[in-house]
Amino acid sequence: MNLALKDIRHNFGRFALTAIGIGMLLMLVMGMGGIYRGLVDDATLLVNRIDADLWVVQKNTRGPFAEVSRIPANAEDRVRAVPGVACSNDFVSHTIQREQAGRALRMTVQGLSWPQDKGAWLPLIAGRGLEQAHFEMIADKSLGLPLGTRTVLGKDTYTVVGLTRNMASTAGDSMVFVTLADSQAIQYDQSGEAVRLEREARKARASDFDPGRTQPEILNRAAGPSSGIPALGPPPVSAVVVKVTPGADPAQVAAAIASWPDVSVYTAEAQRQLLVGGMVDKSRRQLGLFRGLLIIVSAIIMALILYTLTLDKIHDIAVLKLMGARNLVVINLILQQAVLLGAIGYGIAHVAGQWVFPVFPRRVLIVNEDLWLLAGIVLGISVLASLLGIWRAMKVQPNEVIA
Amino acid sequence: MVGTPDTLAVEAFGLTKVYGSGNTEVQALRGVDLSLSRGEVIALLGPSGAGKSTLLTIIGLVNPPTSGRITMAGRPVVEDGRFTVDVRSFRRRHMGFVFQKANLIPFLTAVENVRIAMEINDQSPRASRRRAMELLYYLGVADRADHYPNMLSGGQQQRVAVARALANQPDLILADEPTAALDSIRGRQVMELFRKVAHERQAGVVVVTHDHRSLDVFDRTLEMEDGMILGKPVEAH
Numbered sequence: 006m007n008l009a010l011k012d013i014r015h016n017f018g019r020f021a022l023t024a025i026g027i028g029m030l031l032m033l034v035m036g037m038g039g040i041y042r043g044l045v046d047d048a049t050l051l052v053n054r055i056d057a058d059l060w061v062v063q064k065n066t067r068g069p070f071a072e073v074s075r076i077p078a079n080a081e082d083r084v085r086a087v088p089g090v091a092c093s094n095d096f097v098s099h100t101i102q103r104e105q106a107g108r109a110l111r112m113t114v115q116g117l118s119w120p121q122d123k124g125a126w127l128p129l130i131a132g133r134g135l136e137q138a139h140f141e142m143i144a145d146k147s148l149g150l151p152l153g154t155r156t157v158l159g160k161d162t163y164t165v166v167g168l169t170r171n172m173a174s175t176a177g178d179s180m181v182f183v184t185l186a187d188s189q190a191i192q193y194d195q196s197g198e199a200v201r202l203e204r205e206a207r208k209a210r211a212s213d214f215d216p217g218r219t220q221p222e223i224l225n226r227a228a229g230p231s232s233g234i235p236a237l238g239p240p241p242v243s244a245v246v247v248k249v250t251p252g253a254d255p256a257q258v259a260a261a262i263a264s265w266p267d268v269s270v271y272t273a274e275a276q277r278q279l280l281v282g283g284m285v286d287k288s289r290r291q292l293g294l295f296r297g298l299l300i301i302v303s304a305i306i307m308a309l310i311l312y313t314l315t316l317d318k319i320h321d322i323a324v325l326k327l328m329g330a331r332n333l334v335v336i337n338l339i340l341q342q343a344v345l346l347g348a349i350g351y352g353i354a355h356v357a358g359q360w361v362f363p364v365f366p367r368r369v370l371i372v373n374e375d376l377w378l379l380a381g382i383v384l385g386i387s388v389l390a391s392l393l394g395i396w397r398a399m400k401v402q403p404n405e406v407i408a
Numbered sequence: 409m410v411g412t413p414d415t416l417a418v419e420a421f422g423l424t425k426v427y428g429s430g431n432t433e434v435q436a437l438r439g440v441d442l443s444l445s446r447g448e449v450i451a452l453l454g455p456s457g458a459g460k461s462t463l464l465t466i467i468g469l470v471n472p473p474t475s476g477r478i479t480m481a482g483r484p485v486v487e488d489g490r491f492t493v494d495v496r497s498f499r500r501r502h503m504g505f506v507f508q509k510a511n512l513i514p515f516l517t518a519v520e521n522v523r524i525a526m527e528i529n530d531q532s533p534r535a536s537r538r539r540a541m542e543l544l545y546y547l548g549v550a551d552r553a554d555h556y557p558n559m560l561s562g563g564q565q566q567r568v569a570v571a572r573a574l575a576n577q578p579d580l581i582l583a584d585e586p587t588a589a590l591d592s593i594r595g596r597q598v599m600e601l602f603r604k605v606a607h608e609r610q611a612g613v614v615v616v617t618h619d620h621r622s623l624d625v626f627d628r629t630l631e632m633e634d635g636m637i638l639g640k641p642v643e644a645h
Contacts, residue, residue, distance in 0.1 A: 006527050015515035321513045329500025330528040404470045406511055
């Protein structure tokens with residue numbers, strides 16, 4: 006006869022409520038682990054998705070994610086000429102906040118080197134990649150913009166042509182993908198008045214020098230669009246991503262590029278380390294510590310619950326001992342209930358989490374490795390928590406029944 | 409009543425029990441001798457503090473005496489105030505207990521309360537269920553077999569408790585004021601039940617009681633006072 010199951014059967018309501026309570030608690034532990042994972046995964050998501058071998062960034066910076074990096078747009082052409090480089094692309098990424106139908110839309114705009122890169126590497130769940138040089142965008146589903154939505158960014162209207170899932174920036178903002186040119190147009194968008202003031206300022210500066218005073222065409226150019234001034238280069242990019250040719254040594258290619266005085270080079274792994282060890286390090290450690298605390302609190306609460314459940318049965322345990330029951334009978338009663346409580350609580354946490362976690366604003370990433378680890382922890386907590394009850398049960402004397 | 413070792417349920421010599429020491433020392437038992445044959449029912453009477461419950465816990469191998477010897481089922485179980493057997497194992501094989509409260513396990517049904525006594529004594533679930541039903545039938549509560557204790561009356565609970573005490577065919581049943589929570593009619597029914605069980609199942613039964621109205625049920629009555637058994641049998645009212 007399984008006394009643990011008999012007790013649960015008789016006190017099912019109490020047991021069920023206790024299991025639900027423990028389940029909710031474990032769901033918090035599970036969720037905290039998922040938030041931790043999500044944070045780390047989001048941080049390295051782009052680096053992993055882009056799958057570049059090398060990242061070329063501004064000299065002595067840890068860009069483009071950990072800090073601001075600006076390198077000339079022509080760096081891509083220089084990089085492409087290095088032996089061992091299979092291909093290179095400009096990387097432009099910036100975060101903006103706009104309003105759409107009265108709600109705030111915070112998004113990280115990522116430029117794709119169209120036409121080479123049309124977003125084929127993106128995890129599309131609907132729609133298609135970019136097919137035009139301008140005014141098309143691929144948006145993450147979490148942004149809440151359905152296919153076909155038209156939204157104004159800068160001075161232009163963009164149409165959502167594709168949807169991705171779980172594409173978020175290191176800060177957790179939903180991502181949108183447009184062509185590189187569009188991305189820069191959005192990034193450097195200025196109001197008409199600001200453009201006019203800038204042109205007037207250029208014209209004033211040019212007129213202070215002899216060439217400007219003596220050559221009217223120079224003054225006209227200075228007062229015109231910046232793209233028409235040969236002395237002004239195109240806008241800088243954040244980084245250049247590099248794929249090396251098969252068989253080439255990425256370290257050698259990196260060393261060749263790093264010898265230039267205006268750039269630094271990181272491997273994809275180094276970029277990951279910069280993100281995980283620097284940018285999200287504090288958040289990651291804070292979440293990790295909080296998760297550890299939650300586990301300790303859960304263990305204490307479970308121990309107290311099991312101790313209370315044991316105290317409720319202490320007279321019955323004394324009766325069993327008086328009847329001659331072995332200690333194993335009593336230990337089994339407490340231990341089996343503890344493990345069952347932990348297992349059912351874990352199951353409730355897992356099922357409830359699948360409903361609750363998707364509602365969270367940031368990604369809660371539950372991976373099998375964490376699930377197994379938590380299952381082991383719950384088993385450990387259940388056994389440890391039951392020790393307090395077992396200790397009390399072992400102390401009870403059969404003559405307490407007679408007394 | 410004098411018996412041979414085969415017919416004796418329990419035999420105790422010179423039992424003493426001292427609680428505390430120095431100024432707080434209390435002598436609960438002072439050299440108690442007791443012998444009880446199989447099939448015999450004795451009542452243990454006396455005022456509170458006379459040592460009845462102490463004697464019961466010592467004979468029941470729940471507490472050791474300070475000194476003295478006890479023989480049970482033909483073998484010594486206490487020598488010089490020390491247990492000489494695995495008391496839990498001995499209790500579950502040779503003894504049954506009934507208390508003032510039935511002390512049934514609340515999360516087990518009546519039949520399960522009887523079965524558990526047998527299952528902790530390594531009997532198979534099937535055999536224990538069959539025997540538990542037989543006992544409940546014998547004690548007239550078979551129709552309540554699947555009821556939980558809180559669904560039974562006080563008398564029914566005590567009958568289930570008696571069935572549980574009988575489950576392992578014990579040599580000795582110890583009852584501590586088993587009728588205190590029952591009215592006089594049900595109290596007498598329980599006392600008669602003990603007599604029936606003792607005679608039919610050949611178990612020795614010791615009943616601690618204050619109820620003088622049912623003393624005619626017992627084969628012997630012993631009165632205790634100040635930790636000793638007095639010589640004269642007590643008359644039934």
